[in-house]
Amino acid sequence: MSKPAKQQSEDEDPSFLRRIFGNQLIWSVVAFLALILVCTLVDHSFLSLSYNPRTGGLAGPLITMIQESARYLMIATGMTLVISTSGIDLSVGSVMAVAGAAAMQMLINGVNVWMAILISLAVGLVLGCINGALVSILGLQPFITTLIMMLAGRGLAKVITNGQNADASGVAGSGPLRWMANGFILGIPANFVIAVIIVCLVGLLMRKTAAGMMIESVGINQEASRMTGIKPRRILFLVYAISGLLAAVAGLFATASVMRVDVVKTGQDLEMYAILAVVIGGTSLLGGKFSLLGSAFGAVIIAMIRKTIITLGIDSAATPAFFAVVVIIICVMQAPKVHNAVAEFKRRRAMRQSAEVVA
Amino acid sequence: MMKKSASRQTGFRLSPRAIPTVAAVVIFLLMLIMGQVLFGTYIRLGFMSSLFMDHAYLVILAVAMTFPILTGGIDLSVGAIVAITGVVGVKLMIAGVPASLVIVIMIAIGAVFGLLAGVLIEEFNMQPFIATLSTMFLARGIASIISTDSLNMPQNNNFSWIGGEGLKIIDNPKISNDLSLNFGVIVALVVVAVSYVILHKTRTGRTIYAIGGSRSSAELMGLPVKRTQYVIYLTSAVLASIASIVYVAGIGSAKNTMGVGWELDAVAAVVIGGTLITGGYGYVLGSVIGALVRSIIDPLTSDFGVPAEAVTIVVGLMILAFVILQRLVTFVRKE
Numbered sequence: 004m005s006k007p008a009k010q011q012s013e014d015e016d017p018s019f020l021r022r023i024f025g026n027q028l029i030w031s032v033v034a035f036l037a038l039i040l041v042c043t044l045v046d047h048s049f050l051s052l053s054y055n056p057r058t059g060g061l062a063g064p065l066i067t068m069i070q071e072s073a074r075y076l077m078i079a080t081g082m083t084l085v086i087s088t089s090g091i092d093l094s095v096g097s098v099m100a101v102a103g104a105a106a107m108q109m110l111i112n113g114v115n116v117w118m119a120i121l122i123s124l125a126v127g128l129v130l131g132c133i134n135g136a137l138v139s140i141l142g143l144q145p146f147i148t149t150l151i152m153m154l155a156g157r158g159l160a161k162v163i164t165n166g167q168n169a170d171a172s173g174v175a176g177s178g179p180l181r182w183m184a185n186g187f188i189l190g191i192p193a194n195f196v197i198a199v200i201i202v203c204l205v206g207l208l209m210r211k212t213a214a215g216m217m218i219e220s221v222g223i224n225q226e227a228s229r230m231t232g233i234k235p236r237r238i239l240f241l242v243y244a245i246s247g248l249l250a251a252v253a254g255l256f257a258t259a260s261v262m263r264v265d266v267v268k269t270g271q272d273l274e275m276y277a278i279l280a281v282v283i284g285g286t287s288l289l290g291g292k293f294s295l296l297g298s299a300f301g302a303v304i305i306a307m308i309r310k311t312i313i314t315l316g317i318d319s320a321a322t323p324a325f326f327a328v329v330v331i332i333i334c335v336m337q338a339p340k341v342h343n344a345v346a347e348f349k350r351r352r353a354m355r356q357s358a359e360v361v362a
Numbered sequence: 363m364m365k366k367s368a369s370r371q372t373g374f375r376l377s378p379r380a381i382p383t384v385a386a387v388v389i390f391l392l393m394l395i396m397g398q399v400l401f402g403t404y405i406r407l408g409f410m411s412s413l414f415m416d417h418a419y420l421v422i423l424a425v426a427m428t429f430p431i432l433t434g435g436i437d438l439s440v441g442a443i444v445a446i447t448g449v450v451g452v453k454l455m456i457a458g459v460p461a462s463l464v465i466v467i468m469i470a471i472g473a474v475f476g477l478l479a480g481v482l483i484e485e486f487n488m489q490p491f492i493a494t495l496s497t498m499f500l501a502r503g504i505a506s507i508i509s510t511d512s513l514n515m516p517q518n519n520n521f522s523w524i525g526g527e528g529l530k531i532i533d534n535p536k537i538s539n540d541l542s543l544n545f546g547v548i549v550a551l552v553v554v555a556v557s558y559v560i561l562h563k564t565r566t567g568r569t570i571y572a573i574g575g576s577r578s579s580a581e582l583m584g585l586p587v588k589r590t591q592y593v594i595y596l597t598s599a600v601l602a603s604i605a606s607i608v609y610v611a612g613i614g615s616a617k618n619t620m621g622v623g624w625e626l627d628a629v630a631a632v633v634i635g636g637t638l639i640t641g642g643y644g645y646v647l648g649s650v651i652g653a654l655v656r657s658i659i660d661p662l663t664s665d666f667g668v669p670a671e672a673v674t675i676v677v678g679l680m681i682l683a684f685v686i687l688q689r690l691v692t693f694v695r696k697e
Contacts (some may be wrong), residue, residue, distance in 0.1 A: 091491075143685055146436075146491060147629075147639050151685075154626050155678030202633065254684030266671075275499060287491060290403070320510050320618070324503020329495040338486035
């Protein structure tokens with residue numbers, strides 16, 4: 004009588020476990036909460052929120068974290084789409100710098116702020132389109148194409164500002180851009196709200212139309228997707244263009260918060276953060292499957308990790324090493340070898356238990 | 363000397379895939395002639411000597427990068443390995459460690475990072491560029507933890523001679539006509555020669571080309587793919603630390619930010635030199651030509667009055683042109 008019951012619980016148990024452990028989002032949430040816990044233990048006022056009537060928004064460590072996460076949300080979303088076509092966009096950091104440099108330089112030269120925003124977004128879109136054209140029409144490797152763009156983009160940003168770090172903080176009439184980076188909507192940072200809206204729009208575009216499925220099919224097998232009537236070239240062009248545009252938005256967020264572009268440091272290493280956010284979010288680097296929600300979580304976790312590093316008082320120079328360790332751990336955990344070892348361990352334990360029951 | 367042997371080799375094969383390498387040689391010569399005609403300082407023994415002496419490190423890095431790219435992989439960590447080995451090396455020298463021991467330690471550090479990249483790629487199925495991107499961040503981060511200052515080598519350090527003025531082979535009254543050579547150039551030449559022998563004359567070299575052609579075929583043929591992959595990433599990391607030794611000895615100091623973007627310069631050199639970015643085809647001597655082309659861009663652009671900020675755009679466009687050329691050549695071949 005007890006045997007069928009045992010059987011049933013054994014059947015149920017692994018599937019339940021697998022559902023919990025298989026879902027990458029659970030891990031993201033756990034990691035996020037763990038980081039908050041660590042920060043709160045070190046800095047007891049970490050979770051405190053206060054209302055700042057001067058800015059009309061909430062203030063506190065978490066709010067600055069959310070403010071910073073907006074730019075990661077943008078580049079991570081673009082990177083997710085590119086990676087799911089089994090490509091990569093290493094130029095996001097440089098595109099950020101170019102868009103930021105263009106906006107700042109135009110403000111200094113007295114261009115209307117809305118015009119400056121529009122043009123710098125257009126610049127990002129054009130750079131994305133160039134990537135897209137090289138990858139889709141000429142069939143170059145995404146990796147090398149965007150590596151070139153990363154190199155050339157940095158140079159372009161320097162050319163735009165004549166090698167200076169353009170500072171537009173003294174320019175009058177830049178209110179809208181300032182608000183975009185530092186303002187608040189109903190007490191929540193405006194850039195975060197804008198970023199979430201954009202992520203939702205991209206999500207709707209991907210999942211409510213066939214676009215998402217087409218992107219995934221191109222990522223699985225370009226030739227096969229062509230034979231089913233999808234136009235892989237158009238899809239590839241589209242994802243790089245979107246990635247360029249979103250990187251320009253991120254560049255505006257990053258430069259407008261201080262109204263200054265640092266042609267060397269703006270967007271530096273951010274391609275790494277974007278890739279990391281995507282990997283944390285459970286999108287395979289081999290392409291063919293993506294989760295925008297996961298990448299969004301990943302982006303917030305990146306911002307949280309950076310905040311943790313600051314809260315713990317670790318030297319900011321150590322940040323790259325810290326991130327590298329995180330990437331290595333995540334990739335090792337995703338490795339088939341580790342999966343097999345864990346599965347083997349579970350199987351053995353289950354066998355031992357059933358042996359005990361028999362005995 | 364290098365040029366002659368490269369063109370002789372391409373002459374033998376007459377393969378359309380050798381076109382990019384030939385193009386690189388032609389472009390190098392054209393750049394030299396153009397510089398000579400316009401500015402009159404290029405075809406001189408002094409210029410050639412300083413071109414080699416100042417860019418010995420780049421030649422070594424280009425050779426280092428050739429190994430992974432031949433298999434269709436990449437090693438993005440070379441620049442960061444230059445930084446960490448340089449910072450550690452100079453720190454040790456300041457602490458009074460003898461130069462010979464410092465060199466051994468620097469190479470060992472490079473080897474550790476190469477081994478780490480190999481383990482991540484082979485044991486944990488990471489893509490080469492993700493694995494080396496993370497070792498790049500790790501190396502750069504550790505270098506920054508050790509020191510963020512510019513560290514100067516102590517006087518009388520028994521180390522600078524590697525990159526020093528060196529010996530004059532042809533001593534002219536005019537300095538610009540001197541043919542000189544330093545130990546760094548000799549190291550670079552030895553690295554090039556050894557790599558040439560490994561890639562073209564040994565079983566390991568043939569396996570490297572086979573992996574680049576098709577990894578699964580190489581495995582089915584029973585070639586030691588896994589071991590060779592370890593050898594490749596170990597070699598590129600060790601060569602990066604040798605480049606660091608040569609470079610640090612030349613400038614006499616080290617900083618955690620040195621070597622930023624050098625991985626791109628090395629990739630540029632390899633691609634310009636005609637090695638297929640997808641692997642399976644290329645020459646180590648082509649990479650040397652590529653490194654020379656890359657090195658001559660700096661004096662040429664500054665003589666032309668191109669602002670220093672725009673140099674990376676020129677380099678980017680140059681890589682792009684060569685990648686497209688490769689693409690066209692492979693396309694024509696397929697047809």
